[in-house]
Amino acid sequence: MIVIKFGGSSVADRQQIEKVANIIKSRADQPQMVISSAHKGVTSQLIEAATQAAQGHLDIPLALARQQQICQSLGCPDACLKTLYEELTALLRGISLVRELSARTLDYVASFGERMSVRVIAWYLRQQRLNALPFDAWELGLITDSNFGAARPIEGYQQAIAKQRTTFENVIPIVTGFIAKDQQGNITTLGRNGSDLSATLFAEALVADSCEIWSDTDGVMSADPGLVANARNIPQMSFREASELARFGSRILHPASLEPVTRAAIPLRVMNTNAPEHPGTLIRQTTSDHRDHITSIAYKEHQTIVTINSSAMLQHSGFLAEIFTILGRYQIVVDMISTSEVSLSFSTESSAQLNLALRELKAFGDCEVVNNKTIIAIVAPQPNDFIRYNVDVLAILQAQQIDTEMLSLGYRSINLMLLIDDVHISQAVQSLHNAFFTH
Structure with a gap:
């Protein structure tokens, strides 16, 4: 099995989602699980709408605008997200009434981005004759502590996820990243780039052959390409190098995302959705790459x-x-x-x-x-x-x-x-x- 994660920029619009579909098709010869972020910009709109609602300014169109635009471009029917739209609307109205936005409620609001995206992407993939079904991560066993905004899985998640394997046999599961539930049933989020962590947690639990993180750069780079125009791709590196980079500001990986694949010795590859032919960066236990410069x-x-x-x-x-x-x-x-x-x-x-x-x-x-x-x-x-x-x-x-x-x-x-x-x-x-x- 291979676990594949697509970031927000990879599923930003119809053009990007078509690229994602082609990547999934290219791996059709092996079982795969797809972890998806929210469409780029959707979660930010949700948080902005919730913040305004807490100040007494209820703006439902603001919360739904970006998601509805993407659905229209794909031809996805309103019925696909009708229940979630209604749930989100009721939640924002409640926030505007009590004028309060707790960390727990903010996680609940933020969760809608990925809950909507996986349903839309699964719908689109089915139009491409791919047998895809959407899942919320907690349906497949991902349960966390109650540290809202930066939750972590509780002990035993590997077994809980492994038990759910039959739930998605013979289908391509499109699973929310970034979000989970605690033991009390409250929705939690895993923090910035949390869908990376979800992907590696599922890869570990399912004993995957490999895990892939797809973004908008050619793997891990020698510096932030936004600052250094001639930043280089790093063909391969060790888990230790990647962990240090993630911890100290690299925008590619969630700081905790290396731990599960390191424990399970599962190779992790970081690749570019816009250049799928590029090999990206291979991250594994040890590397034979003898570099004459820093990482x-x-x-x-x-x-x-x-x-x-x-x-x-x-x-x-x-x-x-x-x-x-x-x-x-x-x-x-x-x-x-x-x-x-x-x-x-x-x-x-x-x-x-x-x-x-x-x-x-x-x-x-x-x-x-x-x-x-x-x-x-x-x-x-x-x-x-x-x-x-x-x-x-x-x-x-x-x-x-x-x-x-x-x-x-x-x-x-x-x-x-x-x-x-x-x-x-x-x-x-x-x-x-x-x-x-x-x-």
Whole structure:
């Protein structure tokens, strides 16, 4: 079996959906499961409509406009989505009445994008004589915790999904990505690019031969093509390299999506819907690709840096444990950290939870908070490759009058992290990419 995921840009309109149909047809010689995102722009419209409804401005046409436009272009009858349209309309009216939009309700609203897209795509595929049926992910066993907006599967999901295999025997299941249900029956979402995670979770549970992620780029690139015009395709890389890139800002993969296929040793390929003949990027346990340059340069913008200065740190063995107990209690994710004898600095995303944590952290010493910072992550194939390449990254940035304010390279790490101001992202990434990839 092969699990295939199509992102929002891959199913954005009739032209793209036709390409998707051709890709599915080309794999008709083996069982396949298709995971689909919402049509590009639909989820954003839904969230905007819900936000306006919470402010007392009910606009049902805004919520439905993009989806209805796509249905009309495909010739998909209104009856296909009538029930979902009615459910969404009732939900938005309820939001406008109570003037409240909780995280749970926002996940419920956002779910309609994919619930509608899989039904429309399955309908279209049947017109192309493909035996396709739509499924919501929870119908096939995907149950998560109740962390709305960033839910994760609960233990036992592999067995629950495997038990549902007979449900889609002899058909091509078109399954929602990004969404699931918790044990109480509430709809949850898996976060940005969550349909990648859904795809790899299903691939793991079904012991798939391979998993494919289809987007609008030629696989994983050496840098963000939006910033670097001559960014290169990376033909193959290890799970470890891909995980670092996903974690530090690569727009291709969900940060957690590599874990299931890594556990199950299932090859993952990232491909371009607009160029299906391109081999894309193959990601697997190990790689025989002997590169003479780094893997890729990623970035994570809009970071907040918290620095705690305290003489109490000196020779205090439990100081860091106390700090991270507070961060854990408020679910603060730390990406980058640096310590000295009397100070600790770490990076995270600004949030209401961070503000609550800071109230407690101030008891440990002087707290300084700085916003609008970016982590530049330079990922290499192997540890110590940064030394072998003989590229002075600090000098390169300094030549562009970009100050590096924090630096991190762990023991045997393949990821060198640098901290700069947000305003220098484009200049920094382009300069570093030229230094590593221009020979």
